Amino acid sequence: MATLTDPPQPSFHFSQLIYDTRYRSLTIQVVAFILIMWGLFELVTNAIQNLSALGKDFDFGFLGNRAGYDINQRLIEYSNDSTHGRAAFVGILNTLLVAFLGCVFATILGVIAGVLRLSKNWIVGRLMTVYVEGFRNIPLLLWIIVIFAVMTEGMPQPRDFRGEDAEASMILGQSVAVTNRGVYIPNVVFTRSLGGNEMSEAADGVPAAVIPAVSFGDWALFLVALIGGIVVSGIIGRWGKAKQEATGIRPPGLFWMRAASVVLPATLVLIALGVTLDYPELRGFNFTGGVHLRNSLIALWFALSLYTGAFIAEIVRAGIMSVSKGQTEASSALGMRASWTMNLVVLPQAMRVIIPPLISQYLNLTKNSSLALAVGYMDVRSTLGGITINQTGRELEGMLLLGAFYLATSLIISAVMNVYNNSVKLKER
C-alpha cells in the first residue's frame, strides 16, 4: 500500500501580485479597470453636479412637447403642431435619404472612375486622376458650399420663368424646371388610387407638403407585382438552365420570357391604377406640383457622392490591381473577351479586397451628411441637434440621442455590409 503525500501547497504572498509574472498582468488590468471606472464615474457625477448647479434636470420628456417650427423637406406628415420627437424622426428620415442616395451614386461613380483610371487611354486615365485627386484633397465642406452657391447664384429665379418672353424656360419638354430654389421634376401620381392613402389625405390639410405625399397602398401593390415578377423570372431561369443541362438545348426565347415576366405584371398594375405624371407648374411665388428637389439636398447629395466616389475609385483601383496579372492572361488564353475577363474573373476576385474599405466609406458618407448644417438641409443634426436643442435647452439629452442614432445607423450599415462581405470573400476549404 503506497502512501500518497499531498503535493506541497504553494504558498501565496501578496508580493506575487507584482513580482510574479503569472499574476502581474492580471493585477495591472484590475487596477486599470478600477481607475477607468472611477474616471467615468467622476465624469458622470461632474456632469450631474454641473447640471443641477445650472438648475437643469436630465429628462427626455421634451420629445413629447410641441415643436412649433416648420421643416421644409419632410418625407412623413409633419407640421409645427407635431412633437419634437416627430421632428427628430423627420430629420432622421432626411439623413437616411441623403445617405442612401449618396451611397448609391458614390458607388456607381467610384466603380466607373476606378476602372477608367486604369484605362490604357491616356486622356481617360488622366481625367480620372484629376477627378480623384481634385475631390479627395479638397475638404468636403467646401464642395458642398460650392455646389450650393452655384445652384443658388447661377440658376434663374422662379419668377424669371413668367411671362411671354421669359428669361428662363423649363427643359426636357416643359417638364423639369431648374431654379435657384431647387429642381422641380414631374411626380408619379395614380388617378385610380386604391385608397390606402391616409398619408396624402392627411397631408391635404397641412400647408406646403413639399414632397407630395405618396399613396403607400398603390406603391406597395406595384412593388409586390415587381418582386413577384422577378421571382417568376428567377424560376424560369432555373427551369431553362435545368433543361439546357439535361438536353443540351437552351429553350428558345428564354430572355424574352424572363423580361416579360418582370415587366408585364408591373406595367399592368400601373395601367390599372391609372398612372400619370404630375408636372410642376409656376403658380404664385413658386412652382407647385411635381417633386421639389431642394438646392440643399442636391448640393449635399452631389458633394457627398463626388467626394466619397473619389475614395471609392481608389479602393476599386486597388482591388483590381490586387488580382494577379496571371488571372487576366489565363482568361485571355481561354479565349474570353476583355469584358468577360473583367466581369467574370477580375471583379469577383477584386470584391473581397474592395468590400471592407468600402464599408468604412459608406459609414463616412453617412456621418459626413451631418455637414448638412452648412446649407440648411434639415437632417437630424439640424432638427434634433439644432433647433430642438435650441428651443428646449436640452443639449446633453439631444446630443446623446444624436450620438445613439449615428452609432446605431453605422452599426446597421456595417452589419449589412459584413453579410455581403461574407458572401463574396474567399472561400477557404
Added chain:
Amino acid sequence: MKKSVFLGTLAIAGAVAGYASAQDGGTLAQVQERGTLNCGVTTGLTGFAAPDANGEWQGFDVGVCRAVAAAVLGDPSAVEFVPTTGQTRFTALASGEIDLLARNTTWTFSRDVDLAFEFVGVNYYDGQGFMVPRELGVSSALELDGATVCIQTGTTTELNLADFFSSNNMSYEPVPIETNAEAQQQYLAGACDVYTTDASGLAATRATFEDPTAHVVLPEIVSKEPLGPLVRHGDNEWGDIVRWTLNALISAEELGVTSANVGEIGSSTENPEIRRLLGTEGELGAMLGLEADWAANAIAAGGNYGELFEGNIGEATPIGLARGLNAQWTDGGLLYSPPFR
C-alpha cells in the same frame, strides 16, 4: 502599454477634478481675475454688433458690453467679443464660455425659466417684420401665401413665423439659415422671396444693401420681441451688476448725464439722484461690490442710452431707426429705469 493606460487614467481623473474646482467663485470674481469680460455678440449685424474697418467691434449691443466692462473693470476696451450664432449662443452662455450675452436676444418665458437664464432688462423693444423686393409688388404680409421665406434657425422668429402663417391659413417654404450674412446673400440671390427677422435687424440689413430702396419692409409686425442682455441663472450678484449697468445708461439719459458732462456733473450738480448714480454720494457702488464711480465709467464708455442709440442705429445713421417704443417713458416710450436709491 499597461503603464500608459494607468497614467492616462490618472491624467484624465486629475483633469476632471481640476475642471470641477475651477468652476468655483462667482462670475464677478472670475471676470476681475481674468481682467477681461467675455461678451457674446452676433456674428455681424451692422448697427448692433459688427467689426468696423479696423476690426474694432462697434454697435448698440457692443455698447452694453463695453459699459459693463467699464463698470466692472474700469476699462471699456477690456472686452473679449465672442461671435455667436442663433444656435450657439445659449450653449456658450450656459457653459461659461461667455459671461454676458448681448445679442439682440428675445426675452421669453421658456428662455428665462426653462433654459435657466436671467434676462436683466430690455435694451431694445422690437417686433418681427418681413422684407420683400419692391418689384414683387407685395404690400402686406397677408399676401405671402406660398412664398419662400429665409429665416435664421434657433430664433423666436422661426416659431412666430410658423404661428403667423398657420393662424392665417397660409403656406410657406422655410429656408433655414445660420447667420444674418448668409440670409442676406440668399435673399439677394432670390433664393427666397421674403426675409423675416426682427424689424430692427431688417432695417440694419437693408442699410447694407447696394440699393436699399429696392426693398420694402412690410407694415405688419407679427410679434413682441423685447431684446435684452442676459446672464446665467443663479449668480444674482453678477446679474445685479449687469442689470443696474443697463439701468444706469437709461437713467443717465433721463437725468441728462452724457459722456460729455459725466466728468464734472457729479460734483457740480445739486440733484441727489445724479450724485447717487455717479457715486459722489451714497454707497451704491460698494453694494454691488464695485468702485464708487462704476456708473460714471459705464456712461463714459459710450455715452448714455440715447447716445448709444443715436450713434449706432438712430435716424442719423444709415440704419435710420426711430426711437418709437424705445423712447424714455417721459417721451411716451417704454424705457423706465427703477430709481437709484
